[in-house]
Amino acid sequence: xxxxxxxxxxxxxxxxxxYCARYEKRDIDYIVQGLxxxxxxxxxxxxxxxxxxxxxxxxxxxxxTKVNANIGTSGDIENIELxxxxxxxxxxxxxxxxxxxxxxxxxxxxxxxxxxxxxxMVGTVPIYQAAKEAAEKHGFxxxxxxxxxFDVIERHCKDGVDFITVHCGVTLSALERxxxxxxxxxxxxxxxxxxxxxxxxxxxxxxxYEHYDRLLEIAKKYDVTLSLGDGMRPGCIADATxxxxxxxxxxxxxxxxxxxEADVQAMVEGPGHVPxxxxxxxxxxxxxxxxxxxxxxxxxxxxDIAPGYDHITGAIGGAIAAKAGADFLCYLTPAEHxxxxxxxxxxxxxxxxxxxxxxxxxxxxxxxxxxxxIEMAKAREAxxxxxxxELAIDPEIARKYREERAPQEDxxxxxxxxxxxxxxxxxxxxxxxxxx
Numbered sequence: 001x002x003x004x005x006x007x008x009x010x011x012x013x014x015x016x017x018x019y020c021a022r023y024e025k026r027d028i029d030y031i032v033q034g035l036x037x038x039x040x041x042x043x044x045x046x047x048x049x050x051x052x053x054x055x056x057x058x059x060x061x062x063x064x065t066k067v068n069a070n071i072g073t074s075g076d077i078e079n080i081e082l083x084x085x086x087x088x089x090x091x092x093x094x095x096x097x098x099x100x101x102x103x104x105x106x107x108x109x110x111x112x113x114x115x116x117x118x119x120x121m122v123g124t125v126p127i128y129q130a131a132k133e134a135a136e137k138h139g140f141x142x143x144x145x146x147x148x149x150f151d152v153i154e155r156h157c158k159d160g161v162d163f164i165t166v167h168c169g170v171t172l173s174a175l176e177r178x179x180x181x182x183x184x185x186x187x188x189x190x191x192x193x194x195x196x197x198x199x200x201x202x203x204x205x206x207x208x209y210e211h212y213d214r215l216l217e218i219a220k221k222y223d224v225t226l227s228l229g230d231g232m233r234p235g236c237i238a239d240a241t242x243x244x245x246x247x248x249x250x251x252x253x254x255x256x257x258x259x260x261e262a263d264v265q266a267m268v269e270g271p272g273h274v275p276x277x278x279x280x281x282x283x284x285x286x287x288x289x290x291x292x293x294x295x296x297x298x299x300x301x302x303x304d305i306a307p308g309y310d311h312i313t314g315a316i317g318g319a320i321a322a323k324a325g326a327d328f329l330c331y332l333t334p335a336e337h338x339x340x341x342x343x344x345x346x347x348x349x350x351x352x353x354x355x356x357x358x359x360x361x362x363x364x365x366x367x368x369x370x371x372x373x374i375e376m377a378k379a380r381e382a383x384x385x386x387x388x389x390e391l392a393i394d395p396e397i398a399r400k401y402r403e404e405r406a407p408q409e410d411x412x413x414x415x416x417x418x419x420x421x422x423x424x425x426x427x428x429x430x431x432x433x434x435x436x
Contacts, residue, residue, distance in 0.1 A: 001046050003223040005263040008032045016044050020058035025367035034060055038256065039292040041265040043097070043121045043162035043225035053119045057096045059267060060294040064366050065322040065357030066096040068123065068296070068330045069350050070341075071114070073104035077340050080110050084117055086346045093350045093394065095331075097121035097162075103128050112159055121162040123227060126153045131194045141194060142201030149207055150214060157222040164224055165269065166215060167191045167231035168208040168255055169248035172199060174232055177244040185235035188272070192231020212255060216262045225265040227296060228252045233271040236304050240274045241282060253290040267294035267328065270321075274300040279317055283324035296328040297321050301336075310336035311352040318353055322360030329353045351394050358393070381423060383412045 007014050013028060017035070020042055021028040034040025040060030048054055059066050069090035071083050083102070090098050097120050102110045107129045115122050130152040134144030156164055170192050178186060187193045195206055208215060219226050232248040234240040252268050259266035268290045274282055279300055286295050300317035301310060314332030322329060333341040333349035341349065361369035372391065379387035385402060392398040405415045413421040 001223070003220055003263050003265070004042055004044065005035055005265060008035050009263070016042055016049060016056040019056055024058060024063050026062070030062070031058055034058070034062075035265075037292070038260045038266065039294070041225050041267050041294050043123070043265065044223065045157065045160045045162045046223050047158075047160040048115060048118075048122065048162055051119075055119045057121060059096075059296075059328050061292060061327070062364075062366070063327065064369070065326070065361055066328045067094065067350060067353040067357055068097040068099055068328060069095040069346055070099045070101050070330065071346065072100045072102035073106070073110055074102075074340050075104055078104035078106065080106065080113050082343070083110060084113060085343055086341075087114055087118055089343050089346050090350055091118070091120055093347050094354050095120060095350045097123060097328075099123040099125070099165075099330075100161075101125060101128065103132060107132070108155070108159075111156065111161070115160040122160070123163040123165065124156050124161045125165040125191050125229070126156045127167065127191045127194050129156075140201075142198055144198060146207040146211065150211070150218065153215065154218050157218055157224045161224060163227045163267075164219075165191060165227045165229040166208050167195045167229040168206065168212060168215070169228065169251040170195045170199070170206050170231035171209050171248075171251060172205055174244055174248050174251070175199065177247050178232065181242055181244050183234075183239045183242065183244075185239060187231065188235030189229065189231045189233055191229055192233075195231060209251070209255075212258065213262075216259060216264050219259075219264045220262060223265075225267060226259055228255055228266060228268045230269040230271060230298075233269075233298070234273045237273050237275045237302070240271060241278050241285075245271060246285065249286060249289050253293075256290050256293045267296050270295050270297040270300070270326065272298040272301055273304060274302065274317060276302050276317075276320065279320040280324040283321055283326050287325055294327040295321075295325065296330065297326045298330045299332055301332065307337050308334050310334065311349050315352040315356040318356035319359045322357050323363055326360075329357050354393060383421075383423060 004014055017031050021031045040058050042056050042058045044056050057066055071086040087098055100111050100114045130149045131141040134141045199206055232244045256266050270286055271282055299314035300321055301313045302317040303313050306313050310332045311334050318329045331349035331353035333345035335341040335345045376391045389395045389399050407413050407415050409418040
């Protein structure tokens, strides 16, 4: 079966492209050109997109900022039904994608359940499962064979996963630079650390880099988008934008070019912890070095001192990043750095990231973005509470506050201002003949 890129290159318009064009309020030609150039991706596995309820999303230049929600089991907490509930909540509150980061006992079963129940794009990180299976089989990840790694990758693709994070840029050269860099926190990427462990033990190059053509063949077979992982991302703001981070980014840019030559869609993952004054620079660097590839960022987290509130630190960084050109925001939840997120954490994380993305879309001129805010302003001026709830990013919480603290003095106002409501008083002053 042809990939979406191959189809549009020969003049065919897949239904996924048509759907995304309508959703983005863009011409079909705009989406097609972005796919051909590689500045837009539509992660849509041939098996997942065959489902009637699959909702494709385009990620990239000039489009709405998209949001991903991480879910998945751990060795301590494993409940597939709980992960499906997280999936439902993520979709309900507007996530465009979810990533299954499961590391428990039933990784295959969890992944299949999530893909089979997800109307949105699903991503995974195959090295997690490959490392776990190698440890069970050989007693140590370092003894994992290259074939075992690629077998797991193909298993994920065959199960319908739409995009996979692959840490191809963690090379021997990057590790040597890391040794010389003097970071406070060396490698915080779980996938990056696992690849580095394998490389150091075997004294060999990263197989995802060395055998990149094999990876491209698998991705093309299932039309899976490669999410080129940031294994050398900074784990604290003091380590941001250092030499090993940028060396990896240069490598990923070169791998983007090779993916495009093979008609394989590719996006690039970006740093997690970045101080405010470096966020925009990171986006500009990525766009230049990776030739405009869609950029998928975790946060960024702009301060390290807020455990329990990293959905806020991430939303601050995410808004700045998206305004500068980041295309895809991976949410952070209040549980980040502390624990596996629960269902409410997922909800809060999705909404925080969506607010960040929308704030950026307004100033980027994304079609339909500012119009949403204008409609809300009109509803507020009219004191039309029902319309305000309809337009709210979280209608339930807006209605809850309103109903739990209902006004007694004047039902049209709220309990903050009551009879001193500025909107109502100015309206009455400007239109004195209007019935009070």
